[in-house]
Amino acid sequence: MTSATIPSPDLAVPETTLDRTLSEICNTAAKPLAEARALPAKAFTDQHYFNWESEHILKRQWLSIAHVSQLANKGDYVNLELLGERISVVNSGENTIRVLSRVCAHRGMDVMAPEFEHQQAGNCKQYRCPYHHWVYGLDGKLKGAPLMKDHPEVTEQTLGLHEFNSAVWQGLVFVNLSGDAQPINEQFSGLDDYLDRWQMAGLTMVADLGWDCPFNWKVLVENFMEPYHHVGAHHTTFQPMMPAQGCWTDEENTHFQICHLPFTEQIQQKVIDGEPQYLSFKPMPGLLPSDFLEWTVYLAAPATLLFVAADRIYWYRLQPVAAGEMQIRTTLLIHPDSLAAPEYEKTLSDEVELMRKFHLEDMEMCGAVQSGLRSETYTPGPLNQLEQPIWLFQRYLARQIEAERSGK
Ligand code: FES
Numbered sequence: 001m002t003s004a005t006i007p008s009p010d011l012a013v014p015e016t017t018l019d020r021t022l023s024e025i026c027n028t029a030a031k032p033l034a035e036a037r038a039l040p041a042k043a044f045t046d047q048h049y050f051n052w053e054s055e056h057i058l059k060r061q062w063l064s065i066a067h068v069s070q071l072a073n074k075g076d077y078v079n080l081e082l083l084g085e086r087i088s089v090v091n092s093g094e095n096t097i098r099v100l101s102r103v104c105a106h107r108g109m110d111v112m113a114p115e116f117e118h119q120q121a122g123n124c125k126q127y128r129c130p131y132h133h134w135v136y137g138l139d140g141k142l143k144g145a146p147l148m149k150d151h152p153e154v155t156e157q158t159l160g161l162h163e164f165n166s167a168v169w170q171g172l173v174f175v176n177l178s179g180d181a182q183p184i185n186e187q188f189s190g191l192d193d194y195l196d197r198w199q200m201a202g203l204t205m206v207a208d209l210g211w212d213c214p215f216n217w218k219v220l221v222e223n224f225m226e227p228y229h230h231v232g233a234h235h236t237t238f239q240p241m242m243p244a245q246g247c248w249t250d251e252e253n254t255h256f257q258i259c260h261l262p263f264t265e266q267i268q269q270k271v272i273d274g275e276p277q278y279l280s281f282k283p284m285p286g287l288l289p290s291d292f293l294e295w296t297v298y299l300a301a302p303a304t305l306l307f308v309a310a311d312r313i314y315w316y317r318l319q320p321v322a323a324g325e326m327q328i329r330t331t332l333l334i335h336p337d338s339l340a341a342p343e344y345e346k347t348l349s350d351e352v353e354l355m356r357k358f359h360l361e362d363m364e365m366c367g368a369v370q371s372g373l374r375s376e377t378y379t380p381g382p383l384n385q386l387e388q389p390i391w392l393f394q395r396y397l398a399r400q401i402e403a404e405r406s407g408k
């Protein structure tokens with residue numbers, strides 16, 4: 001009789017592709033700035049990594065989803081899909097903005113389904129599910145369910161639309177899908193010193209352009225934050241006024257980044273001599289003289305992007321969809337007094353045209369970058385010093401990865 005050989009178990013846990021990608025991101029981020037390189041392509045192209053990032057970074061942090069001017073009156077709402085959740089941001093009255101799930105507590109229907117031609121923004125008195133007409137108040141509580149009056153479980157106390165953790169900071173509504181992020185004021189308090197002068201909560205949104213983007217959300221964040229690409233992508237728009245070589249980045253902060261894009265010396269001299277430059281709208285009251293000498297880009301990590309000038313703020317709403325796909329809304333916020341200026345309509349249409357042009361410059365680059373990242377021949381290349389924001393962003397990602405791995 002022969003005895004069967006029992007194979008000895010392999011005790012070493014094989015490293016998965018995901019583990020390798022996480023390690024490679026951390027190793028890349030650990031290099032000093034002088035040796036910095038782009039992230040491994042899988043950080044932008046691998047769906048398993050995207051899924052990990054969604055669960056462990058994007059859902060766990062604060063993401064901006066609306067500006068308060070879009071929600072000025074009771075019942076005003078903005079709907080969006082974010083990381084697989086169908087969401088309604090609503091002014092529910094008494095100065096309260098809520099972020100509600102649109103998933104009906106009955107059988108899961110979207111109570112404002114775009115498939116049923118619901119608008120992405122508007123005003124409503126309540127939410128009524130199209131399927132069986134369950135009705136919810138603006139606070140998400142169940143108000144009624146046809147033919148179920150006597151059902152003991154169908155009550156306002158027991159059922160409603162899920163409310164997500166939300167906060168308003170600098171006039172923007174943020175959501176934290178996991179519900180356990182640090183308070184937003186603590187995370188971004190260092191930015192208040194810069195942004196308070198713009199009084200963003202009092203600004204008006206005058207343009208809101210939507211883009212379906214065939215690239216990873218980090219391709220856009222990196223593109224937005226680094227000024228090196230002025231020499232290429234924006235050589236006719238930004239490079240002549242804010243040349244790449246004059247741009248500089250603030251020292252590292254845990255949850256945000258600031259990159260300064262100063263005007264050329266000639267333009268700055270004109271401003272100092274009392275000739276305003278690049279002011280199409282009314283500048284914000286209360287700015288410092290130095291605020292007129294540059295534009296500034298901000299990242300409130302992981303994905304809130306602000307492009308700030310004396311007379312405007314461009315706020316980007318990012319909605320990562322998959323490894324190689326995202327949606328963005330690029331918006332223009334200005335001081336409401338600007339609307340009364342003579343020629344305002346013409347000024348606005350010129351500005352929206354310009355905004356479309358420079359956004360397109362970026363979007364086309366980002367789409368082509370994503371294609372390159374999918375190539376088997378691509379090896380991450382060295383970064384220019386002007387790409388310091390990319391290196392800082394790598395370090396942010398690495399901190400999140402390491403915190404997750406150590407169970408913090
Ligand atoms: S699924 Fe909404 S009322 Fe039935």
Ligand SMILES: [Fe+2]
Binds near residue numbers: 233
């Ligand atoms: Fe750009």
